[in-house]
Amino acid sequence: MKETWSNFFKVARENFSTTNGLLYLLMFVFILTFTVFPGVTFDTNLDMLKNVHNRDGWFVLMMNTIFSVMDTVGRKLGGLKSFDLSIGGIKIVSFVRLIFVGTFYLIAF
Numbered sequence: 245m246k247e248t249w250s251n252f253f254k255v256a257r258e259n260f261s262t263t264n265g266l267l268y269l270l271m272f273v274f275i276l277t278f279t280v281f282p283g284v285t286f287d288t289n290l291d292m293l294k295n296v297h298n299r300d301g302w303f304v305l306m307m308n309t310i311f312s313v314m315d316t317v318g319r320k321l322g323g324l325k326s327f328d329l330s331i332g333g334i335k336i337v338s339f340v341r342l343i344f345v346g347t348f349y350l351i352a353f
Contacts, residue, residue, distance in 0.1 A: 264331055269338040276341055277315075280348035
């Protein structure tokens with residue numbers, strides 16, 4: 245068992261070192277996205293759409309829908325050949341996601 249974990253970490257270290265930082269950026273983007281996910285910023289419960297007049301519940305639903313649709317569009321565009329970026333471009337776009345942190349604090353506080 246110990247040898248299996250040792251082999252796992254060896255392979256992981258090799259993979260991370262051969263991707264020129266892209267796997268680190270991928271981890272960064274996912275951690276950042278799920279940390280400041282729009283649904284986390286609101287105090288909600290399961291009866292958020294109990295009646296039509298519950299404006300906060302509808303706002304949360306719309307925020308989650310917009311986030312999901314834009315996330316799907318971004319993933320589709322990222323898979324197209326015409327949107328291939330250099331490694332430097334990928335790093336810049338990844339760090340632009342830090343805007344999420346600012347908007348998270350504006351909404352949460």
